[in-house]
Structures are given as C-alpha cells and as structure tokens.
Amino acid sequence: MRLAQTTAEKILARASGRDFVVPNEIVEVSPDFCYSHDYAVFAIDAFEQMGATSVVRPERNVICLDHGFPVNNARDANNHVRIREFVKKQEFLAFFEGGTGIAHQVMMERGFVVPGALVLASDSHTPSGGALGALAIGTGESELGFVWATGRTWLKVPPTIRVVMAGALTRGVAAKDVVLTIVKQLGVLGAGYKIIEYQGDAVSSFSVSERFTFCNMSAEVGAKSGIFPSDDVTEAFVNGRAQFPYMGVRSDPDANYAGEITLDLAQIEPMVALPGREDRGVAVSEAAGKKINQVFIGSCTNARVDDLAIAAGILRNRRVHPDVRLLVVPASRAVGIESARNGDLATLLEAGATLMPSGCAVCAGAHQGVLGDGEVCLSTSNRNMPGRMGNKNAEIMLCSPATAAASAVAGCLTDARTLD
Amino acid sequence: MMGESIKGAITVVGEFVSADIVLPARYSFLPPAEMAEHVLGELPAEVNRGVRSRPIIVAGEAFGYGTGRESPARALRAAGIKAIVGGPFARMFFRNVVNNGVLAIDCADIVGSGIANGDEIEINPATGGIRWNDRVFHGMPTPAIIQKIVASGSLIEYGRAALADMARASS
Ligand code: SF4
Numbered sequence: 001m002r003l004a005q006t007t008a009e010k011i012l013a014r015a016s017g018r019d020f021v022v023p024n025e026i027v028e029v030s031p032d033f034c035y036s037h038d039y040a041v042f043a044i045d046a047f048e049q050m051g052a053t054s055v056v057r058p059e060r061n062v063i064c065l066d067h068g069f070p071v072n073n074a075r076d077a078n079n080h081v082r083i084r085e086f087v088k089k090q091e092f093l094a095f096f097e098g099g100t101g102i103a104h105q106v107m108m109e110r111g112f113v114v115p116g117a118l119v120l121a122s123d124s125h126t127p128s129g130g131a132l133g134a135l136a137i138g139t140g141e142s143e144l145g146f147v148w149a150t151g152r153t154w155l156k157v158p159p160t161i162r163v164v165m166a167g168a169l170t171r172g173v174a175a176k177d178v179v180l181t182i183v184k185q186l187g188v189l190g191a192g193y194k195i196i197e198y199q200g201d202a203v204s205s206f207s208v209s210e211r212f213t214f215c216n217m218s219a220e221v222g223a224k225s226g227i228f229p230s231d232d233v234t235e236a237f238v239n240g241r242a243q244f245p246y247m248g249v250r251s252d253p254d255a256n257y258a259g260e261i262t263l264d265l266a267q268i269e270p271m272v273a274l275p276g277r278e279d280r281g282v283a284v285s286e287a288a289g290k291k292i293n294q295v296f297i298g299s300c301t302n303a304r305v306d307d308l309a310i311a312a313g314i315l316r317n318r319r320v321h322p323d324v325r326l327l328v329v330p331a332s333r334a335v336g337i338e339s340a341r342n343g344d345l346a347t348l349l350e351a352g353a354t355l356m357p358s359g360c361a362v363c364a365g366a367h368q369g370v371l372g373d374g375e376v377c378l379s380t381s382n383r384n385m386p387g388r389m390g391n392k393n394a395e396i397m398l399c400s401p402a403t404a405a406a407s408a409v410a411g412c413l414t415d416a417r418t419l420d
Numbered sequence: 421m422m423g424e425s426i427k428g429a430i431t432v433v434g435e436f437v438s439a440d441i442v443l444p445a446r447y448s449f450l451p452p453a454e455m456a457e458h459v460l461g462e463l464p465a466e467v468n469r470g471v472r473s474r475p476i477i478v479a480g481e482a483f484g485y486g487t488g489r490e491s492p493a494r495a496l497r498a499a500g501i502k503a504i505v506g507g508p509f510a511r512m513f514f515r516n517v518v519n520n521g522v523l524a525i526d527c528a529d530i531v532g533s534g535i536a537n538g539d540e541i542e543i544n545p546a547t548g549g550i551r552w553n554d555r556v557f558h559g560m561p562t563p564a565i566i567q568k569i570v571a572s573g574s575l576i577e578y579g580r581a582a583l584a585d586m587a588r589a590s591s
Pocket of ligand 1: 102104125364
C-alpha cells in the first residue's frame with residue numbers, strides 16, 4: 001500500500017531511513033546540513049562537555065556570525081575567537097565572519113540550503129529555509145552540540161496544516177502583510193508543533209525572497225517549520241548556486257492535513273502588528289497616526305534587495321521626518337552590494353537613513369539600536385514582544401518595508417498608499 | 421531513575437510569557453548563578469523569588485514562546501526548577517527545557533484550576549498525571565526519549581553516555 005505523504009513527512013522519512021513516517025511518531029534523523037551563529041559558543045560548550053572531540057560530518061556544517069557584530073564588549077569578542085578556532089580545528093565546510101549577513105539569509109543566497117534537505121540550525125527562524133523547499137527546523141544550542149557529536153537527533157513527526165492562497169495582491173500590499181494576517185488568524189501558538197505548507201494558485205507568483213518572509217514568520221505561530229513546494233521559482237534560484245545535490249519534494253495530492261486556511265490575496269490590506277504580540281495585527285489604516293520614534297528596516301524577515309527597493313521607491317525625493325530615526329540594515333553584504341549598485345542605498349542615505357552593518361542589529365536586542373523608555377519602534381522584523389529590542393519599557397510594531405518607509409517620512413504610522 | 425515522580429511546591433506564572441521575558445538576550449552569556457538572579461526578572465519581583473525557592477512552575481498558555489535561545493532554559497535550571505507544567509508550550513522552549521534536565525508537561529487543564537503559589541503537586545512523567553490534593557490532571561505522557569534525557573540530568577549527560585556507548589560498540 002502506498003501511503004500519501006506531505007512534503008515534511010517525505011523529507012523526515014528519507015532523513016530517518018524509512019519508507020514513510022506518520023504524524024506524532026518520534027524518529028531519529030541524520031540532518032543533511034546544520035548551521036549556527038554567535039550562540040554556537042554554547043553548542044561548543046555542550047559538545048566539549050559531552051566528551052566529544054570531532055564533529056560528525058564537518059563538511060555539512062557552517063557557522064555565520066550575525067547576532068552581535070561588530071562586538072561591543074570583550075566577553076562577546078572572546079566568544080567569537082573561540083568559535084573561529086573551533087571551526088578551523090573541526091574543519092567546517094565554511095565560516096562567515098560577522099558582516100557577511102544574517103545566517104538564514106547567507107545560507108540561502110550561498111546555496112547551502114537546498115530543496116528537499118533536512119536542515120537543522122540553532123535559531124528559531126531556521127524555518128526560513130522552507131522558502132527553498134527544505135525542511136528547516138530550529139534546535140537549541142545543546143542539541144546542536146549533540147548533533148555535532150553524534151550526527152543525529154530525535155524529532156517528533158509534526159502534522160502539517162496548509163495555507164491555501166488564491167488571487168493576487170493589490171498594489172502596495174506585500175507578502176509581509178499576508179503573513180501578518182495569517183499570524184493574526186492563527187495566534188502566537190496557533191500552529192504549535194506543526195508544519196505550515198503554503199499552497200494554492202498564488203504560490204507561484206511569490207519570489208524566493210517573499211517565500212522567505214512567509215516561512216520566517218511561521219515561527220511566530222509556533223510552527224516547527226514553514227515550507228513551500230519546490231517549483232520553477234525554486235529551481236531558477238537554486239540552479240548554479242546549490243552546494244549539495246538536491247531533489248525537490250512535493251506533497252502527494254491526497255496527503256493528509258491537520259487543518260487548512262484559505263486566503264484570497266485580493267482582500268489583504270497593509271497590516272501592522274500592534275505592540276506586545278505578533279498576533280495583534282490590524283489594518284494600517286485603522287491605526288494610522290500612531291506616533292513612532294525609530295523605524296528599523298532590517299532583519300531576516302524583510303531586508304533583501306526587493307525590500308530595500310520598495311523602501312527606496314518611497315523615500316526617493318523625500319526626507320525622513322525630523323522626529324524619527326531610520327535605521328537600515330541590509331540582510332547581507334551581498335544584498336548591500338546589489339542595493340548600492342542599483343542606487344537604492346544612496347536614495348535611502350539621501351533621505352536621511354542611517355546605514356548599519358549587515359547582521360541582526362536592532363532585532364537581536366543586545367547591542368544596537370536599543371530604544372528609550374516609552375519609545376516606539378516600527379520595524380520590518382518578526383517579533384514585537386516586550387523587551388525584544390533590549391528595553392521592556394519600549395514598544396515595537398511590525399510592518400512591511402513600504403509601511404516602514406512611508407511612516408518614516410510622515411513621522412507616524414502611515415499607509416504607504418495614502419502618501420501623495 | 422526513569423519515570424520517578426517529581427514532587428514539590430509550585431509558582432504560578434501567567435500566560436503569553438515569552439522566552440525573552442524568561443531571560444532577556446542581554447543576560448544570555450552570564451554564569452548560571454547570575455542568570456538565576458534575572459530569571460523572569462521582568463515580571464513582579466515575587467515571581468523571581470518564587471521560582472528560585474520552589475521547584476515547579478505552573479505556567480500559562482504559550483509559556484516560553486518566541487526566541488529559540490537556550491539561555492532562558494538554562495536560567496530556569498540554574499534557579500532550581502525541576503518541572504514546568506501547563507502550557508501548551510512553544511516547541512523550541514520545550515526542547516531546550518528538557519535538554520537542560522527540566523521536565524515539561526503540556527497540561528492545559530491545570531492552568532486556571534485555582535492552584536496557587538506554594539501548593540504542592542506530584543507529577544508522574546510517564547503517564548503525564550499530575551496530582552494536586554485530591555485532584556488529578558491528565559497531562560501529556562512523556563515519551564521515553566525525553567524521560568531518559570531528563571533522568572540523565574541533561575542532554576549533555578545523555579550525550580556523554582551515548583558517545584561512550586558508540587565508542588564501545590565500535591571498539
Ligand atoms: S534578524 Fe532577528 S529574527 Fe532574524 S536571526 Fe537575527 S535576531 Fe533572529
């Protein structure tokens with residue numbers, strides 16, 4: 001008997017050496033690829049405390065420093081030194097110095113994340129790799145140390161829910177607005193322990209960058225991961241870039257799902273998640289005029305070439321409002337180079353933006369762009385719980401690059417479609 | 421030993437407490453004892469006192485959601501926490517907690533049951549049963565692999581034993 005499988009089930013079956021798996025069973029898997037960032041130092045601790053001496057399959061491991069760079073204290077600097085020494089000694093496939101970009105972005109653009117792969121990384125936004133049809137799952141740092149030491153770990157096979165998208169977005173509405181709508185509908189743990197697979201006729205209209213935004217914020221509904229089916233868009237991106245052999249995987253037409261959401265994209269409005277929780281989304285038009293002090297166009301969610309182009313398009317021949325700081329952080333150096341070449345970075349700087357090195361920056365809440373008490377940051381990132389940007393007495397709202405740019409001009413929350 | 425029950429007094433923590441609130445990112449690199457001083461420190465001071473003096477937390481919906489950093493779990497362990505019940509929990513937080521030797525049991529029923537700070541409960545990891553006075557709540561049974569990790573003390577201890585087994589098998 002043939003058992004109909006979802007994309008995630010097929011990938012987990014292969015990675016556990018089985019013909020099929022069923023939701024909720026626990027399987028032992030060997031990941032195809034693993035990566036980490038600054039917090040790898042804790043994985044090194046765990047690895048050494050386990051008594052391990054050599055990493056299993058170092059040729060499938062990469063580290064990319066992103067969370068705290070350039071470093072602002074000796075302790076973190078020493079941790080970075082330790083990581084550099086470890087990757088050299090263990091002969092990891094690659095190491096990316098701080099400033100290369102946010103690890104999730106770098107792994108995608110350098111071809112380390114490939115369709116059909118099981119990817120593990122010690123970060124909660126690992127699901128971003130689902131943009132390329134990989135099953136990309138976040139682990140803790142001890143757990144990554146365990147995978148380095150043994151080459152495997154255990155996973156519970158998650159049920160899959162699907163988000164079926166039809167129709168087309170109207171002008172000025174972005175993938176971010178759709179995913180903020182989904183997060184609002186599901187709630188912050190609405191897809192807890194589950195996979196979200198994005199399906200429907202509209203899927204083929206989304207670029208890899210937009211798919212990345214969807215999969216990235218799947219973490220905000222508690223999902224184990226988010227994933228897009230491998231299609232022509234995936235292939236066009238991966239072809240010539242992939243570091244490993246790959247095989248795209250798609251759900252069987254009769255696969256079983258634990259739930260379904262359908263969305264008509266034509267109905268989606270520009271959205272903003274109000275402070276405190278990612279699921280507090282409302283239409284920007286309903287909250288327009290809310291005061292802001294800082295605008296952050298950055299993070300793994302929305303700081304790619306297309307995002308910066310949208311922001312530059314709005315800020316061209318305009319100025320950032322004098323009461324607002326606009327911080328721009330390209331998701332990677334490669335993004336920065338392209339946006340410099342096409343003139344978008346110059347446009348943003350001319351408008352009054354402050355450009356910061358590629359990395360997590362403000363989003364990581366540890367060393368840059370911290371807010372004062374009572375201040376409000378409008379951000380293209382993915383999280384807005386209290387304290388996320390380093391001060392629990394400040395507020396964060398989440399939006400698309402278009403809304404961020406328009407609001408930076410107006411000095412308050414603004415629907416970009418209303419700028420004249 | 422595997423399956424041994426966990427008994428002790430509880431501290432109640434509300435719903436939608438993110439992992440960034442359990443321990444903010446800026447404290448991630450502190451030594452354990454100092455982390456314990458900051459655990460849940462963003463909430464009223466009695467919460468931190470509670471979790472450092474009682475071994476079990478009854479936590480509301482989505483406890484630990486958000487960041488996948490492991491430092492919040494390390495901080496709870498450092499504070500002396502042995503088990504967290506309630507939830508449902510965010511998955512990375514759940515894994516990080518058990519990997520640090522702290523049992524976590526999804527048991528939505530105990531949240532809002534009227535249980536209060538200082539009350540004693542007894543947890544059976546294998547069955548997920550939680551006894552509070554004469555009431556029993558039915559939480560999620562703990563899979564064998566998680567029972568083993570928690571019983572080892574942490575994933576590090578479990579990993580040490582697994583590596584030793586692998587070395588024996590190949591020699
Ligand atoms: S940009 Fe923010 S969400 Fe993305 S990896 Fe960095 S800290 Fe995490």
